[in-house]
Amino acid sequence: MSTGKARVGWIGLLVIVALGINLRPILTSIGPLLAEIRQATGLGFQGASLLTVLPVLCMGLFALALPWVGPRLGExxxxxxxxxxxxxxxxxRLLLDSGLxxxxxxxxxxxxxxxxQALVPxxxxxxxPQRVPAAMGLxxxxxxxxxxxxxxxxxxLAGGSGHWQLGLGAWVALAVLGLLLWALARPREAAVPSVARRGEHFFGSRRAWLLALYFGLINGGYTSMVAWLxxxxxxxGWSAQGSGQLIGLMTIFQVLGALSMPALSRGSADRRPWLCLCLLIQLGGFAGLLLTPLGLPAAWVALIGYGLGACFALSLTLTLDxxxxxxxxxxxxxxxxxIGFIITGIIPYVTGWLRDATGSFQASWTLLALSVLLMLGVTLRFAPAGYARAMHGWRGAQTAEVAR
Known part of the structure; x- marks a missing residue:
């Protein structure tokens, strides 16, 4: 490797995995314990939705601030x-006892x-650089x-201890492990580039806004599933453990989707056929939740999970392309x-509001199914031959990647 580059092998992949594994327990541990949390704190459905909405909004706002904050913060x-x-x-969370x-x-x-997650891509x-789809999939x-x-x-954990707080706070162990791996084991570089050039941004790029809208809506199903499934x-009539296992099943298929679809699509610069396939898989799952939620719940959740996992990895890879x-x-x-996470964060608030307004989650699942249909149409816009033209003229423009 050239001077200044890190010697990145399996240890680099391990560090990436340690970072990724810390980014969702704060969200997904809430849903299975929501009944206990609401009973103990008095939070309503819209108040409880803030436990998902606010972290996701934070994700969006910091990512937008990266061109100004990043150079001062450092990677x-x-x-x-x-x-x-x-x-x-x-x-x-191990100690708290109030909704606020x-x-x-x-x-x-x-x-x-x-x-x-603003820094990881x-x-x-x-x-x-030569294995972006595989690394993003992992x-x-x-x-x-x-x-x-x-x-x-x-x-x-909550049932075994009798304290719902343990189910929310035990993930401190993963964060400590991530701290140790990043501090001690990450690949070293002679000079780490700035995480963003000061003032470099994409607010004037129509393609960047379209990608952001796409990312936000395509992932809105995940935050809604975590919050309300x-x-x-x-x-x-399901138990807390049984309903939590559905999120676990969804995750298994998300992982399968995130690993398999980037691998299957790596020989093609055109992500559109694969994205359309994964959106259709999601649509089948939402249709099942709408029409017969107790018929084949595992199948509906598996379809949604596979489609969400594949779309998350492919949409980020599409952006990097x-x-x-x-x-x-x-x-x-x-x-x-x-921009995408702000949209993604608003969606569970809207689906929670629909649940409160209608007394049923059917309207929520209908909204998610309609958003998938909308994204199928948007997907057709992302032809690789148009990347250079679409990114032409952004502030601080660099050479765009043109598919071979």
Whole structure:
């Protein structure tokens, strides 16, 4: 490797996995314990939705601020600070007993998650320039695996101890492990580039806004599933553990989707056929929830999970495909995640409002199915031959990647 480059092998992949696995337990541990949390704190459905909405909004707002905050923060300090915020928030959750404190811990943890996931795409593009789809797939799979593990184990930990707080706070151990791996084991570089050039942004790029809208809507199903799927089935008579296991099943198929679809599509620069396939798979799952939720619940959840996992990995890879240089590509990914996560964070609030307004989750699932149909149409816009033209003229423009 050339001077200044890290010697990235399996240890680099391990660090990426350790980062990813910390980014969802703060969200997914809530749903299976929502009945207990609401009973103990008095939170309503819309108040409880803030436990998902606020962290996701934090993810979006920090990513948008990256061009201004990033050069001052630095990549290493940013990663360490993000992991520390997650660790402190989880430790706090072991002790809290009020809805306000729980919401505040969600904001703190969400800020930590925001910092890390705004920085990861640039790290992946730099460490694995020839293996971006595979590395992004592994990162996405680890992110989802962490979320699914928390959803399954949270009610087990809470039931075994008699304290719902343990189900929310035990994930401090993962954050501490991530801190140690980033501090001690990450691949070293002679000179780490700035995480973003000061003032470099994509607010004037129509393609960047389209990618952001696409990312936000395509992932809105995930936050809604995490927030409301366990409660939906608990209202149908399921236990906390059984409803949490549905999130675990969804996660297994998310991981399969995140790993398999980037691998299957790696020989093609055109992500559109694969994205359309995965959106149709999601649509089948939402149709099942609407028409016969108790008929084949495992099948519907598996379809939704596979489609969501594959779409998350492919949509991030699609974003990185638009620019060849790691720095600008990372900045574009930060912008897309910034706007996208704000949209993604609003969706469970809207679906929660629909549940309150109608007394049923059917309207919520209908909205998600309609958003999938909309994204099928948008997917057709992303022809690889048009990447250079679509990115022409953005502020601080770099050479766009043109599909061969």
């Amino acid at each position: 290493s300090r940013g990663m360490l600070g993000g992991l520390l915020a997650i660790a402190v928030a989880c430790a706090w 404190a729980l919401i505040a811990s969600a904001v703190l943890a969400g800020t930590g998650v925001a910092i890390i 640039g790290v992946v593009k730099r460490w694995f 990162y996405s799979a680890s992110l989802m695996a962490g979320g699914g593990t928390a959803a399954v184990l949270a009610p087990v 366990p409660m939906f089935y608990r209202q149908l 638009h620019l060849a240089e790691p720095g600008p590509a990372g900045s574009l990914a930060a912008f897309v995640q910034g």
